[in-house]
Amino acid sequence: MSDIRLQIDGKDVKATEGMTLLEAARGAGISIPTLCHHDKLVPFGGCRLCLVEVEVAGWTKLVVSCVYLAEENLIVRTRTEKIEKIRKTLLELLLAHAPDAPALKALAEEYGADADRYEKEASFCIHCGLCVRYCAEVKKKHAVGFIDRGIRKEISFLPHIAAVECNDCKECFPLCPTSYLQAAFVLIEALAFPRGSSQSS
Amino acid sequence: MVQLRSPQELEKLREDLLTQRDPSRPCISACAGAGCLASGAQEVIDAFTRELQTQGLQADVDTRGTGCPGFCEQGPVVVIHPEETCYLRVKPEDVPEIVSHLKDKKVVERLLYVDPATGERTTREGDIPFYKNQQRNIISDNIRIDSKSIDDYLAIGGYAALCKVLFSMSAEEVLDEIKASNLRGRGGAGFPAGRKWEGSRNAPGEPKYVIVNADEGDPGAFMDRALLEGNPHSILEGLIIGGYTIGAQEGYIYVRQEYPLAVENVTLAIAEAEKYGLLGKSILGSGFDFKVVVHRGAGAFVCGESTALMTALEGRVGEPRPKYIRSNEKGLWNKPSLLNNVETWANVPRIINRGAEWFTQIGTESSKGTKIFSLVGKITNTGLVEVPMGMPLRDIIYKIGGGIPDGKRFKAVQTGGPSGGCIPESLLDLAVGFDELTQAGSMMGSGGMIVMDEDTCMVDVARYFIEFLTDESCGKCLPCREGLRQMARILTNISQGKGKAGDLETLEELSEAAMEASLCALGKSAPNPFLSTLRYFRDEYEAHIQEQRCPACSCKALISFYIEPEKCTGCRICLKKCPVDAIDGDKKKIHIIDQDKCTTCGVCADVCPSHFGAVKRLSGVPVPADLAEDQRRVIRKSKGQ
Amino acid sequence: MDNDRIDQIIDQHQGDASALIQVLLDIQRELHWLPKEALQRVSERLAVDYARIQHIATFYKAFSLVPKGRHQVHVCVGTACHVRGAPRILDTLQDHTGIKAGETDLELKFSLETVNCLGCCALGPVVEINGKAHGNVSTADAADVLKGYE
Numbered sequence: 001m002s003d004i005r006l007q008i009d010g011k012d013v014k015a016t017e018g019m020t021l022l023e024a025a026r027g028a029g030i031s032i033p034t035l036c037h038h039d040k041l042v043p044f045g046g047c048r049l050c051l052v053e054v055e056v057a058g059w060t061k062l063v064v065s066c067v068y069l070a071e072e073n074l075i076v077r078t079r080t081e082k083i084e085k086i087r088k089t090l091l092e093l094l095l096a097h098a099p100d101a102p103a104l105k106a107l108a109e110e111y112g113a114d115a116d117r118y119e120k121e122a123s124f125c126i127h128c129g130l131c132v133r134y135c136a137e138v139k140k141k142h143a144v145g146f147i148d149r150g151i152r153k154e155i156s157f158l159p160h161i162a163a164v165e166c167n168d169c170k171e172c173f174p175l176c177p178t179s180y181l182q183a184a185f186v187l188i189e190a191l192a193f194p195r196g197s198s199q200s201s
Numbered sequence: 202m203v204q205l206r207s208p209q210e211l212e213k214l215r216e217d218l219l220t221q222r223d224p225s226r227p228c229i230s231a232c233a234g235a236g237c238l239a240s241g242a243q244e245v246i247d248a249f250t251r252e253l254q255t256q257g258l259q260a261d262v263d264t265r266g267t268g269c270p271g272f273c274e275q276g277p278v279v280v281i282h283p284e285e286t287c288y289l290r291v292k293p294e295d296v297p298e299i300v301s302h303l304k305d306k307k308v309v310e311r312l313l314y315v316d317p318a319t320g321e322r323t324t325r326e327g328d329i330p331f332y333k334n335q336q337r338n339i340i341s342d343n344i345r346i347d348s349k350s351i352d353d354y355l356a357i358g359g360y361a362a363l364c365k366v367l368f369s370m371s372a373e374e375v376l377d378e379i380k381a382s383n384l385r386g387r388g389g390a391g392f393p394a395g396r397k398w399e400g401s402r403n404a405p406g407e408p409k410y411v412i413v414n415a416d417e418g419d420p421g422a423f424m425d426r427a428l429l430e431g432n433p434h435s436i437l438e439g440l441i442i443g444g445y446t447i448g449a450q451e452g453y454i455y456v457r458q459e460y461p462l463a464v465e466n467v468t469l470a471i472a473e474a475e476k477y478g479l480l481g482k483s484i485l486g487s488g489f490d491f492k493v494v495v496h497r498g499a500g501a502f503v504c505g506e507s508t509a510l511m512t513a514l515e516g517r518v519g520e521p522r523p524k525y526i527r528s529n530e531k532g533l534w535n536k537p538s539l540l541n542n543v544e545t546w547a548n549v550p551r552i553i554n555r556g557a558e559w560f561t562q563i564g565t566e567s568s569k570g571t572k573i574f575s576l577v578g579k580i581t582n583t584g585l586v587e588v589p590m591g592m593p594l595r596d597i598i599y600k601i602g603g604g605i606p607d608g609k610r611f612k613a614v615q616t617g618g619p620s621g622g623c624i625p626e627s628l629l630d631l632a633v634g635f636d637e638l639t640q641a642g643s644m645m646g647s648g649g650m651i652v653m654d655e656d657t658c659m660v661d662v663a664r665y666f667i668e669f670l671t672d673e674s675c676g677k678c679l680p681c682r683e684g685l686r687q688m689a690r691i692l693t694n695i696s697q698g699k700g701k702a703g704d705l706e707t708l709e710e711l712s713e714a715a716m717e718a719s720l721c722a723l724g725k726s727a728p729n730p731f732l733s734t735l736r737y738f739r740d741e742y743e744a745h746i747q748e749q750r751c752p753a754c755s756c757k758a759l760i761s762f763y764i765e766p767e768k769c770t771g772c773r774i775c776l777k778k779c780p781v782d783a784i785d786g787d788k789k790k791i792h793i794i795d796q797d798k799c800t801t802c803g804v805c806a807d808v809c810p811s812h813f814g815a816v817k818r819l820s821g822v823p824v825p826a827d828l829a830e831d832q833r834r835v836i837r838k839s840k841g842q
Numbered sequence: 843m844d845n846d847r848i849d850q851i852i853d854q855h856q857g858d859a860s861a862l863i864q865v866l867l868d869i870q871r872e873l874h875w876l877p878k879e880a881l882q883r884v885s886e887r888l889a890v891d892y893a894r895i896q897h898i899a900t901f902y903k904a905f906s907l908v909p910k911g912r913h914q915v916h917v918c919v920g921t922a923c924h925v926r927g928a929p930r931i932l933d934t935l936q937d938h939t940g941i942k943a944g945e946t947d948l949e950l951k952f953s954l955e956t957v958n959c960l961g962c963c964a965l966g967p968v969v970e971i972n973g974k975a976h977g978n979v980s981t982a983d984a985a986d987v988l989k990g991y992e
Contacts, residue, residue: 045523046677048718062717067523082717086680089714093683118687127676136893145893147900149501149518151686153676158893236962239975273964420920423961458867458904459960461973499863500903502958516862517894518901575963577922583964615921651921665924669958675901778982780937803930804981 006074021065021076022050032065032078033087033107035094035177036128041137043067044129047094049087049107053077062086084111092117098124098178125155125180131172141165144172144181157185159192204478206486208364211355214477218356227262227303228282230344231291234269234430235462236423237276241292242266245277248293252300262303265353268343268431271573271585272331275314280326280344287326288312317581317603334601336563337587338571339547343431348466351473354434360479362550366442367487370553375446376402379549381557383569388414388505388542389620389646390722391568391635397529397539402447404530404537409449411440412533412540414510415456415463418502419618420669422649424573425543427585429456429463432547433470439549441484441491447539450490455510457498468495502619502673506721507540508532509675520675521721542647544573564590568634572648578615579654581606588633595629598652609654612753613737617646619666619673620726622733623659642733644726658755659738660745664692666730670723681724684711688731697758700746705735750821757801760820764805766791766828768815771835775805775816791833796824847872848883859888863898866905874910903955911946911953913991915939916970920959923966927981931967932956934984952988 004015008025015024020043025032035047043066050065055075062083065076077083091113094104099115101124108115132155135144143161147154157166166185173182205211231237231246246266253259272278275289279299286308288299295312302309313322314329323329326344346353354360366375380395401409413436417425429436440452456464471493474480482490496514503509504519511533513519522528532538548570552560561569568590574597577583581603588597594614598604605611613623622643624631631637635645653662671685688711691704712728719725735742744750751759764775764784771789783799786792792815794805806816851868855861862884869880876899885892899905917932936942939952946953962968965977969987976987 044677045720046679048679048720051718063525064523068525085710086714086718089684089710090679090718093679093687093714096683096687119690127679127682132893136891142891142893146518146897148676149503149901150674150676150682151671153682156896158896161892235960235975236964239962239965239968239977273962276964417961418958420924420959421922421963423959423963426961459957497864497867498902499867499898499905501901513863514860516858516860516890516898518897577963577966578925583922618921649921651925653925657925665921673958780934802933802981803927807980808982 004070004072006070006072006076008076009078015070017070019070021052021054021063021068021070021074024070025052025065025076025078030078033110034066035103035126036130037066038130038134038175041130041133044133046127046129047090049090051083051086053080053083087111088113094126097121097126098180101126101178103177123154123180124178125184126178127153128177130175130177131155131181134172134175139165139169139171141169144184155181155184157188159188159194162188163193202473202476204476206478208368208485211360211364211485215355215358215361218352222356225283229262229264229299229303230267230280230282231264232269232276232278232344233266233348234273234343234427235460236269236273237278238462240276240290242277244293245279245291245296248296249300252296255297256300256304258300258304262300265347266349267346268348269340269427269585270332270344271337271340271427271587272329272582273585274581274583278344284324285326286324287314287329289314331582331584331586331601331603334596335587336571336589338551338563339435339544340427340431340573340585340587342435343427346432348431348433349469351434351470351477354432358554359434359550360438362553363438363441363479364485365553366445367485367489372402372446372448375442375553378552378557379446382552382560383557384545384548384552384560385568385635386542387544387548387572387647389617389644391645394541394545397541398443398446400527400529401449401537401539406531406536408451409447409536410533410538411443411447411449411452412510412514412538413440413452413454413543413546414505414507414540415454415460415467415543416498416502416505416510417457417460417543417647418505418673419620419647419649421577421651422575422618422647424575424585424648426460426463428543428547428573429454430460430466433463433467434474435550436467436543436546437470437474437480437493439546440493441480442549442553443539443541443546444491445489447537449537449539450492452491452493453514453533454493454495455498455504455514456495458500459498464495464497471495501675502669503675503721503723506723508721510540511538518675520677521723523720544648565632565634565637567636568645572633572645574633574648574650576602576650576652578650578652579605579609579657580652590634591632593630593632594624597633597650598629602652605652605654609656611652612655612657613653613659613662613734615643615651615653615662615730616649617644617729618649619670620644620722620729621646621649622729623653623662623737625737627737642736643729656753656755658696658751658753659734659741660692660696660751661753661755663731663734664689664696667692667727670727674723678718678720678724680714680718681720681727684715684719685724685727687711688715688728692731695742695745696751696756698745698749698756700742702746704746705742708735744821748821752820754818754820756820760801760818761796761824762794762799762801762803762805763817763819763824764792764794765815765817766832768813769835770813770815772810772813774808774810778804778808780804786833789835791828791835793827793833845883848880849887852884852887857887859890862888862890862895863902866895866899870905874914875906875908878907908946909950911950913952913972914970915952915954915988916957916960917943917954918958918960918962918966918968918970919956920963920966922963923959923968926966928967930981931969931979931984934981935969935988938985938988952991 013028095115096118384394385391508522509519776784
């Protein structure tokens with residue numbers, strides 16, 4: 001496999017074919033914020049925090065580094081004024097849902113995001129999709145999925161599968177940045193698990 | 202029906218069809234498109250069939266349900282051939298008279314088109330100003346054929362382009378012709394079709410696919426409906442040619458399920474084409490196999506986005522994929538997939554038949570050919586209009602559209618659907634074209650043209666589109682899902698008089714995040730309606746925020762209805778119609794609206810007879826005090842005054 | 843709907859998992875909703891995980907996981923109809939039926955929905971009932987459109 005040479009934040013970086021910009025940056029010790037990224041999972045491209053500016057043949061554009069593949073001679077900038085402004089806006093939108101999530105609080109401080117910019121939202125799920133994707137791609141159980149779309153989109157445990165699989169697994173629990181997942185599980189266990197199936201009752 | 206095994210057999214069939222058809226034979230063609238059907242066209246067609254029996258003419262006169270010719274405002278539309286006499290707003294009760302006049306070679310004057318300004322009547326369809334000022338290269342075929350008849354399509358020259366391609370052109374030659382035509386996609390982005398085709402042709406991977414995007418989600422746009430319903434074979438022909446060019450043997454037609462007639466007609470067309478050997482194995486004996494499958498949408502605007510559409514074809518939710526991976530190279534099932542809009546495909550047979558050079562002579566430098574627009578909203582002649590690129594917007598709205606009805610003033614025309622923007626009066630001389638519209642802050646989009654007048658609130662327009670997109674967003678990416686959520690909330694507050702200082706800046710910030718960081722074009726273009734209305738109608742936003750006033754007197758929470766005492770005649774019509782009994786009055790007693798009970802539904806304003814026009818909308822000003830009881834007698838004005 | 847009928851519908855689409863949405867559309871058309879048992883059968887026969895079916899059944903507006911009324915009332919809120927006063931028509935119908943868009947009344951008589959553009963823009967505002975479009979509806983006579991439906 002041939003090496004790909006590109007430049008990230010002024011640094012010369014070598015990447016291999018098939019590597020994403022995020023992987024190439026991390027390999028060179030450059031950090032880019034992420035929320036929905038997980039090394040074991042197919043890149044999702046949902047949170048958009050990992051946005052970077054790429055320049056190729058004189059054209060610049062913003063792309064998500066977790067998905068965009070490294071290219072020869074690419075010039076990448078991981079923090080520009082525009083990127084910082086957008087990350088701040090994105091964080092403020094997330095903080096309306098989960099102002100207490102540690103990962104968000106840390107990023108909020110770094111980017112100067114105001115947790116009270118927007119009215120608080122009822123649900124503290126931030127739609128990173130880590131739980132759904134982990135259960136589908138790693139455990140292959142599909143015990144939790146998405147329902148609906150847009151602002152009505154939610155995660156939903158499937159009681160007939162979760163009642164059988166989850167209590168012995170719960171590997172997705174530590175992945176949730178906001179603990180919404182644990183709350184959703186407890187609720188579905190109380191409301192919808194078939195009687196006698198839950199170990200904790 | 203027998204399988205045609207060679208181009209010669211096709212031509213022989215065509216000749217036979219033409220010999221059997223006598224062009225001078227009377228034929229009653231009634232539009233059977235969804236619009237006219239909703240106006241009662243089926244009852245009209247049935248009435249004709251019955252009446253011809255009654256008058257003993259069934260052997261001498263044909264009837265035919267045709268595709269949509271676009272003059273939907275005046276439907277049901279009936280054209281009598283060969284004279285091409287055009288009757289409008291035909292009802293079943295009119296049918297006996299039409300048929301007897303036909304027998305006597307006379308014309309029913311009262312059903313002809315009448316010019317609203319001069320009162321002049323036009324007999325021939327082609328002379329009607331609405332049609333005459335168009336260049337109806339594509340849509341004019343709709344009224345010449347029964348949409349359910351492949352023979353009719355053959356009789357007007359159908360599938361000749363396919364023959365030419367399969368038997369006298371190589372795939373490279375076809376590609377060169379499409380490239381030379383400079384045909385740009387008609388679905389929204391206006392991407393050069395030739396380049397897209399070339400990408401798919403050259404991309405490695407098998408099998409390859411060609412796809413028709415008939416999702417047509419832009420509200421107010423129905424060009425694709427008319428084409429797919431009205432002339433489904435023209436789309437099929439284009440699709441097969443596309444397949445041949447890139448080396449695809451499978452085609453998909455993704456039709457939104459809200460268009461059941463289009464689904465029906467295209468499914469029938471595929472079956473008929475298969476019977477004739479124009480689809481299936483070795484088309485016309487050429488050795489080229491091709492099959493087509495119809496896939497219905499399930500109600501999601503985002504599935505009009507090409508990568509989301511492909512995901513839906515795979516049986517999944519319509520979530521778009523990043524555009525870094527070009528879908529024409531890795532699309533459906535990660536294979537090269539050429540997706541184009543219905544109207545783009547419809548142009549292909551014409552370009553093959555008449556040549557790329559003919560096509561490039563129509564339109565402007567960067568936008569070639571004609572485009573079908575759906576001209577709707579506050580406009581006199583609502584319907585589909587096909588014009589050469591480069592025609593000024595003003596001509597479309599006034600010469601063809603007949604201007605704004607009810608004596609109202611033009612305010613803006615919204616083009617490009619929820620991804621587009623509003624063009625104000627100052628820019629009406631803009632030539633219609635991809636780049637021109639984009640520069641003005643809008644875009645061509647699929648062709649929707651919503652005309653708005655002085656009664657349309659531009660803040661409400663922005664709110665409407667953002668709410669629409671909030672509802673249709675797939676929800677995968679943050680800037681679209683959450684950004685639009687907040688934008689919708691702020692715009693709703695503004696329209697209810699709850700706007701705050703700083704709202705416009707917040708909206709601009711959210712717009713930037715959506716435009717720069719969204720996953721797909723839905724999110725990226727979502728802020729356009731807001732940004733363009735802010736650009737041209739900032740004063741309306743400021744009035745809503747700073748004065749709680751809606752200049753167009755439209756936003757329900759900011760208006761009051763007031764009956765002007767000098768104009769009220771005490772006729773009691775509004776009083777009887779008010780759903781909450783908020784109007785007090787009596788015969789010859791000036792009516793008064795109880796502002797506490799009033800829900801601002803607007804019924805009183807709608808039903809007050811126009812020659813009185815006594816109900817006024819107020820905004821941002823206090824409602825004048827009620828008249829005292831003894832002043833409420835209506836004084837009838839004598840004729841002398 | 844018994845499993846035989848569901849199997850028939852699946853077989854009409856060659857039992858292909860990519861035709862999942864088409865299968866669900868056919869079931870929805872016949873039953874006017876998607877019962878859980880039907881979805882489970884589809885999940886088994888097409889070898890598709892239930893989570894995916896559940897997402898599809900809730901993502902797309904054509905599907906309903908609860909029974910619908912006998913009469914589907916669709917108010918078009920496309921841009922052209924909006925500009926011609928569709929919101930007021932919707933308000934009137936909501937008041938008249940007592941239900942909001944997206945709901946079904948308690949007698950299972952009417953289901954009220956908004957729909958984004960039926961393609962009959964020249965006749966706006968348009969209200970479609972059981973697939974039949976009524977054009978040029980005004981606020982004053984909107985409630986009359988519902989007369990005659992039992």
